[in-house]
Every structure is written in C-alpha cells, then in structure tokens.
Amino acid sequence: MTDLTDLGVADIRNGVRAGTFSAREVATAFNANVAEAKALNAFLIDTPEHALAAADAIDAKRAAGEELPIMAGVPIGMKDLFCTVGVEARAASEILNGFKPTYESTVSQKLWDAGCGMLGKLNMDQFAMGSSNETSAFGNVISPWRRNDGGNAPLAPGGSSGGSSAAISARLCPAATGTDTGGSIRQPAAFTGISGIKPTYGRCSRWGVIAFASSLDQAGPMARDVRDCAIMLEAMSGFDPKDSTSLDLPVPNWEAGLSSNLKGKRVGIPKEYRMDGMNAEIAAIWDKGAEWLRDAGAEIVEVSLPHTRYALPAYYIIAPAEASSNLARYDGVRYGQRNLPDGAGLQDMYAATRAAGFGPEVKRRIMIGTYVLSAGFYDAYYTQAQKVRALIARDFAQVWEHCDVLLAPTAPSAAFGLGENSDDPIAMYLNDVFAVPASLAGLPAMSVPGGLDSQGLPLGLQIIGKPLDEQGVLNAGLAIEERAGFTARPGKWW
Amino acid sequence: MSVDSKTVKKIASLARIAMTDAEVEAMVPEFNGILGWVEQLGEVDVTGVEPMTAVIPNSLRLREDVVTDGNIRDHVLANAPAAEHGFFGVPKVIE
Numbered sequence: 001m002t003d004l005t006d007l008g009v010a011d012i013r014n015g016v017r018a019g020t021f022s023a024r025e026v027a028t029a030f031n032a033n034v035a036e037a038k039a040l041n042a043f044l045i046d047t048p049e050h051a052l053a054a055a056d057a058i059d060a061k062r063a064a065g066e067e068l069p070i071m072a073g074v075p076i077g078m079k080d081l082f083c084t085v086g087v088e089a090r091a092a093s094e095i096l097n098g099f100k101p102t103y104e105s106t107v108s109q110k111l112w113d114a115g116c117g118m119l120g121k122l123n124m125d126q127f128a129m130g131s132s133n134e135t136s137a138f139g140n141v142i143s144p145w146r147r148n149d150g151g152n153a154p155l156a157p158g159g160s161s162g163g164s165s166a167a168i169s170a171r172l173c174p175a176a177t178g179t180d181t182g183g184s185i186r187q188p189a190a191f192t193g194i195s196g197i198k199p200t201y202g203r204c205s206r207w208g209v210i211a212f213a214s215s216l217d218q219a220g221p222m223a224r225d226v227r228d229c230a231i232m233l234e235a236m237s238g239f240d241p242k243d244s245t246s247l248d249l250p251v252p253n254w255e256a257g258l259s260s261n262l263k264g265k266r267v268g269i270p271k272e273y274r275m276d277g278m279n280a281e282i283a284a285i286w287d288k289g290a291e292w293l294r295d296a297g298a299e300i301v302e303v304s305l306p307h308t309r310y311a312l313p314a315y316y317i318i319a320p321a322e323a324s325s326n327l328a329r330y331d332g333v334r335y336g337q338r339n340l341p342d343g344a345g346l347q348d349m350y351a352a353t354r355a356a357g358f359g360p361e362v363k364r365r366i367m368i369g370t371y372v373l374s375a376g377f378y379d380a381y382y383t384q385a386q387k388v389r390a391l392i393a394r395d396f397a398q399v400w401e402h403c404d405v406l407l408a409p410t411a412p413s414a415a416f417g418l419g420e421n422s423d424d425p426i427a428m429y430l431n432d433v434f435a436v437p438a439s440l441a442g443l444p445a446m447s448v449p450g451g452l453d454s455q456g457l458p459l460g461l462q463i464i465g466k467p468l469d470e471q472g473v474l475n476a477g478l479a480i481e482e483r484a485g486f487t488a489r490p491g492k493w494w
Numbered sequence: 495m496s497v498d499s500k501t502v503k504k505i506a507s508l509a510r511i512a513m514t515d516a517e518v519e520a521m522v523p524e525f526n527g528i529l530g531w532v533e534q535l536g537e538v539d540v541t542g543v544e545p546m547t548a549v550i551p552n553s554l555r556l557r558e559d560v561v562t563d564g565n566i567r568d569h570v571l572a573n574a575p576a577a578e579h580g581f582f583g584v585p586k587v588i589e
Contacts, residue, residue: 355513
C-alpha cells in the first residue's frame with residue numbers, strides 16, 4: 001500500500017471521498033511522522049487529537065452519505081501565528097507564554113469547515129520577523145535538507161514560515177498555513193523545494209492572525225504542488241467583516257481554473273532583478289524558467305521596475321513602524337507573560353515584561369519602528385518610505401501594460417547554514433530582496449521549485465501577478481512545475 | 495545622521511523596553527547600520543507623489559452603530575496574568 005504521508009492535498013481528499021482509505025488512517029499516519037521528527041523542531045505543539053477528531057467527523061460524514069468538503073480528511077500544520085481555540089498561540093515568542101485564545105482565527109475556521117484537522121502548531125521566526133527561523137524563542141527549525149558534501153551542516157528552512165516549510169518537505173504534513181509579510185511564504189518554500197502562494201492583500205482574513213505589519217501581512221497556503229496550493233487557497237480565502245481590509249469579492253474556483261497552456265500570455269522578466277554579482281546558479285534557473293514558460297506558449301518580454309532597489313529599505317522602515325505599533329499591545333496586563341520586579345510600578349512592569357518577553361530581532365525592529373515614527377523623523381523616514389512604496393506600486397501597475405505575470409527568482413541563494421547570516425541584520429534582510437517588492441504592492445506571488453543546485457539544494461522560481469489574478473500566477477506556476485519535473489526530496493535522517 | 499547611546503536610551507524608553515547600558519551600547523552600531531542603509535531612500539525623487547495608504551483600492555466599510563458583541567468578560571480575562579474580581583490587575587499607580 002502507498003505510504004499515505006507521500007500523498008498531497010488533492011490525492012488525500014480524492015482518496016477519502018472515494019473510500020480508498022479513511023481520514024483516520026491519514027491522520028494516524030501523519031501523527032506518527034510528526035511524533036518521530038522531533039529533531040527537526042518544526043512543531044511547537046502537537047495536537048494529534050485535533051487531527052483525529054476532524055478525521056472521524058469526515059469519516060462519519062462519508063458513512064452518512066454526505067457530500068465531503070474540498071479538503072476533506074486533510075490534516076494540516078498551523079503556523080503558530082494563527083489563533084485556534086484552546087491551543088497555545090505564542091508567535092514563537094516568550095511574551096505570549098501561556099496564551100490560549102478563546103477565539104478562532106477566520107482562516108483556521110475556514111480550514112476546519114473545509115474538512116481539515118490540525119496536526120499541531122508550527123515553529124516560526126518570532127512574530128514572523130526573520131528569514132531563517134533563527135529568531136524563534138523555542139529553538140531553530142532544522143531543514144530536512146542537507147548539502148551533498150557529506151558535512152551534514154544544519155541548514156535553515158527559511159523564514160518566517162520555516163516550521164511550515166520543513167514539515168511539508170519532510171512529509172510531516174501535506175500542507176500548512178503560512179503568512180507572508182515580506183517573503184515569509186515564498187522564501188521558505190524555495191529553500192525546501194515546495195510551493196507556496198501569497199494571495200492578493202485582502203484575500204485571506206487577518207482576523208485572529210497575530211499581527212506583525214498590518215498593511216503587508218497576508219496568509220497563504222504552503223504545499224507540495226501547485227494544485228494543492230490552489231485547493232487550500234480556495235479554502236482559506238473569502239470576505240470577512242471582522243477584517244477591515246478584507247476584500248468583499250467572491251472566491252474563484254482556482255483548482256478548476258488550473259491550466260498550464262499559456263498561449264497568448266506574456267511573461268515579463270524584470271531587468272532590475274538581475275543584480276550585480278547574482279549567484280550564477282540562480283541566474284541559470286531563472287533562464288530555464290523563462291524557457292519553460294515559452295515552451296508552455298507564453299511570450300517572454302523584458303520589462304523594467306525602476307524602483308526595485310528601494311523596495312527593501314522602504315520595507316525596513318514600513319514593517320518595523322507598523323510592528324512597533326502592533327506590538328505595543330504586549331504589556332503584561334491582558335495576556336501572556338508578566339514580569340513584575342520587586343516594588344515596580346506600572347511603567348517598570350511594562351518595560352521589564354517587554355525586555356524579558358521579546359527576542360533581540362523583535363526588539364531591534366520595535367526600536368527602529370519607534371525611531372522612524374518619532375517626532376522630527378516621521379516625515380524623513382516613514383512618509384518618505386510610503387511615497388517610495390507608492391512608486392514601487394506604480395512600477396508594477398505600468399508593467400502590467402506589457403505583460404500578464406512576472407518571472408523572477410524567489411531568493412538570492414539556496415538555503416544557507418544556520419548561523420551563517422545571523423551576525424549581520426542587513427545581510428539577513430537581503431534574503432528577501434526579490435520577495436519584498438510584490439509585498440509592498442499587495443500583489444499575488446508564488447514560489448515553485450525549479451531544480452537543485454550543485455550542492456543538491458532546492459532553488460525556487462517566483463511568479464508575481466496582477467492584483468486578484470491568483471489564477472494567472474497558479475497557471476504559470478503549474479507550467480513550470482510540469483516542465484521542471486521536480487521530484488527531489490530530502491533523505492530521512494531525523 | 496548618526497544615533498548615539500542617549501538617543502537609543504530615549505527610544506527604548508518610548509518603546510517601554512528595559513535595556514542595560516551594555517545592551518544600549520551594543521545597539522548603537524546596529525541602529526546606525528540599519529539607518530545608514532535605509533537613508534538611501536532620500537535620493538528618490540518623490541515630488542508630487544502621495545504616500546501610499548492602501549495597496550488595493552478598498553474603502554473602509556461602515557456598519558450600523560449598534561452593539562454587536564459583549565457579555566464575554568470571562569473570555570476577555572481568561573488569559574490575563576493577574577485578573578482580580580473581574581478586572582485586569584496591575585501594580586498600584588496612585589500612592
């Protein structure tokens with residue numbers, strides 16, 4: 001019999017619907033993989049009983065002859081940024097120790113309604129701030145991938161959704177939620193040879209998702225292929241009156257709309273993304289991606305996004321500014337950890353709680369954000385960054401007159417070793433150089449595996465689409481997926 | 495412009511994060527590194543450009559001005575580190 005944990009979302013759903021296997025068998029198999037993969041540190045909390053209960057509900061529905069929903073019997077991993085009733089949600093930070101939400105995030109509720117169960121809460125960079133999962137308060141996630149040099153150096157699974165990416169590539173779950181503020185779905189997907197899509201800003205409700213930078217945060221699915229992403233995105237999306245920036249639009253049937261025939265489509269290659277000193281293997285996979293899309297019927301055109309080089313510095317003003325405001329709520333009064341030194345007053349309690357509860361990268365960003373919003377500096381930094389952001393969005397708006405989607409690398413390199421970039425914040429920030437522009441403009445963007453580099457590590461290709469054109473992004477992703485034939489997976493060492 | 499330890503201390507106080515002198519000293523060069531890097535934005539000509547406020551055109555909705563929730567005190571207090579008598583407990587602020 002097939003190992004059920006080799007199956008993806010579509011195959012599990014179809015098998016459960018057909019009665020080839022039960023949802024309980026699927027949940028049991030994944031629970032076992034989660035339990036024996038502690039060495040990866042991908043899960044912060046295991047919830048095998050949640051996965052089994054959801055599976056039993058689906059099996060009962062099938063037995064009763066009811067129609068099964070679009071993710072029937074699919075157990076998933078839940079990034080620790082999502083609030084789920086009664087299960088600790090900490091955003092991988094000490095400051096939320098003990099916080100058990102009394103409410104359910106809209107996205108997780110939609111996934112339960114679609115037939116999913118939860119295998120556990122996934123590790124991540126603390127408050128989603130990081131690109132390597134090294135800022136988690138609960139230890140690094142170790143990528144299941146290793147270089148082919150026999151050295152076994154532990155590698156980063158990417159970040160901030162590094163628990164999600166590691167768990168999917170190691171077959172601990174067929175799919176997982178991710179969130180993407182400046183590349184946090186796409187870069188970890190690229191590092192681990194899986195797929196992930198950040199939809200248009202506003203597609204997925206932010207309600208019940210612990211906030212980092214509200215004008216950028218978007219949830220999205222991570223899975224092993226494009227079809228699975230399409231299915232899960234459909235389950236996660238939809239209008240939510242509880243999120244003021246939620247888009248009041250119908251959710252397209254993306255799975256049914258999948259087509260890798262790109263005849264008549266134009267694919268833009270943004271020339272500013274070909275940066276000085278670009279890694280040769282990244283440049284090569286990018287060229288190959290363009291060839292694959294041409295083979296699928298698309299016309300390839302060179303386009304220009306002139307303000308690209310300013311995206312990252314603008315992001316590192318805007319995101320910390322929003323974070324400093326959002327994270328002001330962690331005061332030791334309403335939830336999470338409190339530190340009350342002897343004889344301390346209220347202000348001292350706030351300062352002691354936040355000093356003990358936040359990790360170094362979170363503090364760094366709150367401080368930068370506080371500075372750029374402070375009196376006398378607001379216009380020079382924050383307003384200027386918001387104006388540059390408008391120019392970046394305008395670059396994209398103008399480029400859509402010449403093409404339907406853009407093709408670019410997802411990240412400037414393959415996965416790096418843990419500790420290799422952690423001494424220099426700016427070196428770490430540069431990881432998101434290709435991902436951040438689409439985030440600033442609120443555009444849908446996805447990463448799909450393109451191949452392996454000479455070290456045997458996955459490389460991702462990124463497709464960026466017009467606002468609300470997730471279908472165009474998914475279809476181009478599918479065309480690459482069919483031609484790349486990426487079947488590599490990490491050898492099991494954990 | 496360059497930031498000194500006095501400024502970092504002031505920012506830490508505004509952000510309500512207690513920092514030791516050693517932590518402040520360590521953050522000064524990091525702060526200057528990041529600020530020096532983002533200052534390249536100053537070279538962009540933004541004449542006539544409005545700062546962006548919404549990435550996808552979307553006007554904020556209004557709803558009826560009526561009470562739509564409430565009576566969930568226990569839920570609200572469930573995670574408080576020091577809830578007392580149905581309130582959030584904090585250290586004494588008035589002598």
